[in-house]
């Protein structure tokens with residue numbers, strides 16, 4: 371991996387990419403320099419996605435005050451009494467809902483104690499179809515702040531990242547965007563990880579995300595770790611107002627294994643509770659997922675490293691394996707669910 375001392379995530383090997391060139395006004399002078407910066411950023415994204423499957427972004431288009439307010443309002447909601455929070459607990463998914471994930475408050479510490487030492491508020495799917503979120507009324511600005519942030523992820527950050535991944539893969543311009551034109555159920559998760567106790571140290575078990583990619587906003591506590599190729603878990607030191615971006619299974623398959631869906635986990639802090647937000651960029655459930663022919667040769671599938679599947683099938687498989695009281699020893703199989711579609715060399 372290339373080294374960019376000034377840009378790296380402090381003492382670690384994670385790329386930190388400044389996206390400001392992509393927001394520069396054309397014709398304002400310095401177009402050539404901006405074009406070069408964009409090219410360099412795309413090159414570094416390519417290296418990061420092929421190597422570690424994740425990178426950090428700054429100047430990503432979400433105002434820093436909005437990020438601060440989002441974490442503050444999440445903290446306020448989670449600080450409320452359990453009875454109040456449980457009022458916003460998930461309803462069973464409605465028939466025909468695109469997502470099977472119930473939206474609302476989940477106290478994972480109570481519901482899934484064998485797995486996580488956390489609680490979560492799930493928001494989505496985007497749009498106002500069945501299964502969309504019922505927001506708490508206290509704090510009163512919860513809905514407004516969360517929907518604004520959700521909007522920034524959906525309309526600003528994710529489309530830019532989608533384009534950058536497209537270009538980093540060397541795909542024809544806009545291909546990934548066109549492929550993903552029917553996307554309609556991104557999700558936003560607000561997490562509260564309790565500080566570790568003697569019996570509960572796991573914030574979240576190791577997993578890979580099934581989606582295209584996930585964007586995480588974390589506070590200054592730390593605990594998010596990524597698995598490197600050599601088997602080491604490397605923590606991501608919090609960088610103020612940065613977002614952490616990780617590749618999910620769908621991009622791994624579409625890119626024919628070029629970009630890596632990366633295993634990650636959250637280790638509870640011994641001193642402090644941790645708050646974070648995770649935005650999952652999805653594709654439609656009926657979407658067919660298969661390596662892009664543009665990357666493997668137009669006429670033959672001989673080079674394909676994965677067989678094709680409908681996205682819903684992957685989610686269903688994951689749902690069947692990912693039981694609330696999952697034995698940690700079985701977690702590895704869940705993490706590698708995508709191997710189900712892997713083809714022999």
Ligand SMILES: O=C(O)CCC(=O)C(=O)O
Pocket residue numbers: 559561574579584586588594634636646647648
């Ligand atoms: O809270 C975090 O930092 C990570 C959350 C996560 O991995 C997820 O929602 O998939």
Ligand SMILES: [Fe+2]
Pocket residue numbers: 577578579584634
């Ligand atoms: Fe994740």
